[in-house]
Amino acid sequence: MDAIDLVLLVTFIFLIIIYYASYRRKYWARKKIISLKPGNIIMGSTGDIFLKKLSLYNYHAKMYEQLAPHKYGGYYNFFTPVLVVRDPDIIKTIFTKDFNYFMDRGQPLDEKNPLSQNLFNLKGEKWRILRAKLTPTFTSGKIKIMFNLMKECTTELIEMIDTSVEKEEIEVKEMMARYTTDVISSCVFGLQSNSQKDPDSIFRQMGRKAFNQTTRRSVVAIIAMVIPKFREIFKISFFEKDVQDFFTSLVSKTIKYREDNGVERNDFLDLLIALKKQEVLTHNSASGEICHVEFTDNLLTAQCFVFFSAGFETSSGTLSFALYELAKHPEMQEKLFDEISETLEQNNGSFNYECLQQMPYLDQVVCETLRMYPLLPSLVRICNENYQLDEHTVIDKNTRVVIPVKGLHYDPSYYENPTEFNPENFSKEARAKRHHFTYLPFGEGPRICIGLRFGLMQVKLGLATILRNYSVSLSPKMSSSLEYKLLAFVPTPKDGIWLKFKKRSA
Numbered sequence: 057m058d059a060i061d062l063v064l065l066v067t068f069i070f071l072i073i074i075y076y077a078s079y080r081r082k083y084w085a086r087k088k089i090i091s092l093k094p095g096n097i098i099m100g101s102t103g104d105i106f107l108k109k110l111s112l113y114n115y116h117a118k119m120y121e122q123l124a125p126h127k128y129g130g131y132y133n134f135f136t137p138v139l140v141v142r143d144p145d146i147i148k149t150i151f152t153k154d155f156n157y158f159m160d161r162g163q164p165l166d167e168k169n170p171l172s173q174n175l176f177n178l179k180g181e182k183w184r185i186l187r188a189k190l191t192p193t194f195t196s197g198k199i200k201i202m203f204n205l206m207k208e209c210t211t212e213l214i215e216m217i218d219t220s221v222e223k224e225e226i227e228v229k230e231m232m233a234r235y236t237t238d239v240i241s242s243c244v245f246g247l248q249s250n251s252q253k254d255p256d257s258i259f260r261q262m263g264r265k266a267f268n269q270t271t272r273r274s275v276v277a278i279i280a281m282v283i284p285k286f287r288e289i290f291k292i293s294f295f296e297k298d299v300q301d302f303f304t305s306l307v308s309k310t311i312k313y314r315e316d317n318g319v320e321r322n323d324f325l326d327l328l329i330a331l332k333k334q335e336v337l338t339h340n341s342a343s344g345e346i347c348h349v350e351f352t353d354n355l356l357t358a359q360c361f362v363f364f365s366a367g368f369e370t371s372s373g374t375l376s377f378a379l380y381e382l383a384k385h386p387e388m389q390e391k392l393f394d395e396i397s398e399t400l401e402q403n404n405g406s407f408n409y410e411c412l413q414q415m416p417y418l419d420q421v422v423c424e425t426l427r428m429y430p431l432l433p434s435l436v437r438i439c440n441e442n443y444q445l446d447e448h449t450v451i452d453k454n455t456r457v458v459i460p461v462k463g464l465h466y467d468p469s470y471y472e473n474p475t476e477f478n479p480e481n482f483s484k485e486a487r488a489k490r491h492h493f494t495y496l497p498f499g500e501g502p503r504i505c506i507g508l509r510f511g512l513m514q515v516k517l518g519l520a521t522i523l524r525n526y527s528v529s530l531s532p533k534m535s536s537s538l539e540y541k542l543l544a545f546v547p548t549p550k551d552g553i554w555l556k557f558k559k560r561s562a
């Protein structure tokens with residue numbers, strides 16, 4: 057091939073891409089649905105992430121603002137049209153009444169990878185059966201039993217802060233991750249991860265690896281934006297192989313040990329082993345087909361893994377953001393400290409499950425933290441059948457539907473001065489006035505976070521324990537607003553969260 061042929065070939069390929077892009081980018085216009093300007097020829101509306109250095113975390117909030125005042129509208133993720141639903145009534149219908157059309161998140165599933173068969177990824181009937189079986193594992197009764205395991209970890213939390221408090225300042229994101237890693241390891245696997253004593257414990261190393269924004273992960277994320285099925289086609293797991301191997305071997309060894317020695321520990325693993333004994337689960341789906349789900353060791357391992365991965369980073373993030381906001385607002389911190397002191401006085405100086413549930417201001421602070429810093433800034437559902445959204449619009453089968461959680465949480469028509477941290481947003485009166493579907497830090501409907509109660513409990517226990525012992529203030533190197541890593545899928549402050557801790561007198 058000579059140089060002219062090569063130039064012609066390149067021009068031809070370029071023209072095909074332009075033609076394909078401009079055809080795809082007219083999708084919303086063809087459907088007469090309002091949409092954002094297609095933006096960059098290759099990247100679509102997503103170009104803002106790369107060109108304007110807008111973090112993925114802030115991106116969907118921006119979509120939400122730009123599509124105002126419409127109830128819904130489209131944008132283009134590279135070449136893929138995505139529907140953003142802004143209206144809380146429609147969101148409610150999608151999450152609840154018409155859930156059957158929007159059951160799945162469109163996560164890639166790899167039949168050969170045991171860890172991929174977890175509750176977060178699973179689709180359709182298989183998800184439905186597993187969810188029904190796992191739900192009783194998370195009742196308040198079961199969480200209450202695990203409370204003592206959780207509480208043991210707070211003794212080490214205080215020891216860990218005591219040993220670090222001599223330092224000028226502490227990076228709390230990492231510190232809180234060490235606490236939640238210990239809690240989750242104890243309550244899920246029944247093992248002491250020792251992450252609070254040893255920052256480089258194997259559990260913490262694996263947890264860090266599972267969430268770090270590596271180059272590999274960024275490249276995979278970008279390719280998956282261009283070709284949504286990329287990970288599914290090439291069976292590319294989100295988690296690195298050594299992380300997967302570590303958890304697979306850990307769970308199988310622990311199950312064997314417990315089964316051989318008749319050990320019971322009242323943790324998630326015990327509850328999952330009990331399900332295993334129920335053998336094959338069958339269910340007659342709505343379509344009449346029979347679906348079999350066998351509760352094998354692999355399926356069990358996948359659930360342990362998702363409890364670990366979904367459980368520690370979300371809770372440690374919430375804790376760190378709460379401490380950051382309380383450091384910025386000493387008057388709120390003191391109000392919370394007073395509530396903690398009173399509660400302790402009435403409970404012989406010790407927290408129990410019930411008293412933590414009965415601390416209204418603690419609840420308001422945690423809810424407000426989750427409003428300002430939702431750990432999943434948007435929720436995704438795939439429409440599995442053509443769906444009549446309203447009298448004008450049908451959503452086509454396989455359309456990706458985004459619920460812009462962060463956008464709703466920062467909408468001034470629902471939250472006055474949304475960029476200000478204000479726990480009064482969650483007073484009884486304020487809650488009663490607001491549409492329920494304008495606050496979605498745990499999602500909603502049948503696919504709502506299964507670990508909600510557990511997550512809230514570990515956050516509240518951690519926060520109350522810390523504030524009972526220390527007051528916190530901002531390190532001088534912290535600015536009053538946070539910048540986030542560009543492609544991280546949970547909000548990750550670029551330079552960490554640095555706080556000063558001062559021991560309170562006993």
Ligand code: HEM
Pocket residue numbers: 175176177187362363364366367368370371374431432435436496497498499500502503504505506507508510511512515
């Ligand atoms: C503050 C802590 C937490 C936050 C903010 C959080 C948030 C979320 C959100 C937003 C979803 C998606 C819901 C939807 O799509 O409608 C989710 C799902 C899920 N979460 Fe959590 N989560 C937290 C803690 C936990 C914990 C502690 C566990 C387990 C021990 C857990 C396990 C899961 C699982 C398994 C799912 C998938 C549920 C399903 O698809 O049926 N989460 N979480």
